[in-house]
Amino acid sequence: MSDDDALRWPEDDPDPAKTPEPRVEAEDPADTTGRGCAIGCISAIVIFLGVAFLGLLASEFGGGDEPTPVDPYVTAHGVMRSACESAVLGRLKAPTTAKLSGTHGGNDGQRWLFTGAVDAENSFGVPIRSAWSCAGLYSGGLATDVVTLIDGK
Numbered sequence: 001m002s003d004d005d006a007l008r009w010p011e012d013d014p015d016p017a018k019t020p021e022p023r024v025e026a027e028d029p030a031d032t033t034g035r036g037c038a039i040g041c042i043s044a045i046v047i048f049l050g051v052a053f054l055g056l057l058a059s060e061f062g063g064g065d066e067p068t069p070v071d072p073y074v075t076a077h078g079v080m081r082s083a084c085e086s087a088v089l090g091r092l093k094a095p096t097t098a099k100l101s102g103t104h105g106g107n108d109g110q111r112w113l114f115t116g117a118v119d120a121e122n123s124f125g126v127p128i129r130s131a132w133s134c135a136g137l138y139s140g141g142l143a144t145d146v147v148t149l150i151d152g153k
Contacts, residue, residue: 073107076138080112081105083143084134091150094121111135112143118150 081103089095098120105114115133122128136146 075141076107076112077105079141080136080138080143081114083136083146084112084114084148085116087134087146087148088116088118088132088150091148092118092120093123094125097121097127105134107138111137111145 084105085100085103088100089098092098098118101117101119103114103116105112107113113133113135115131117129117131119127119129130151132148132150134146134148137144
């Protein structure tokens, strides 16, 4: 190949079969690694800073560290209900199979009374439903004198 052939333009070549077509690579429309990444990264930073700023405002003006007042009736009701349900489970042959339902109750002025139903397996592995009732006292944050009956026994 002479120096003259090296400086020829493809249009000047008399034999187009010898001249390769110029290759043009198309852009991949799914390739968003350039501009898309920059926008996504900037958006993530802005969102992070916004959340951090709102968290700072909430902690600064959020109302202080004063505890929320608790209704003593709600506390006593929860303690007594839990104590009665635990007492019911303690009287069953297979407490891990138990499902309590329909539990309701309240205070008659002196003692707490609760009733409900329990589905659990008996000693033969047969599931049965039993009615239960419970009475007890609430004093000093504790349940005392809890008595539980299942099917009247």
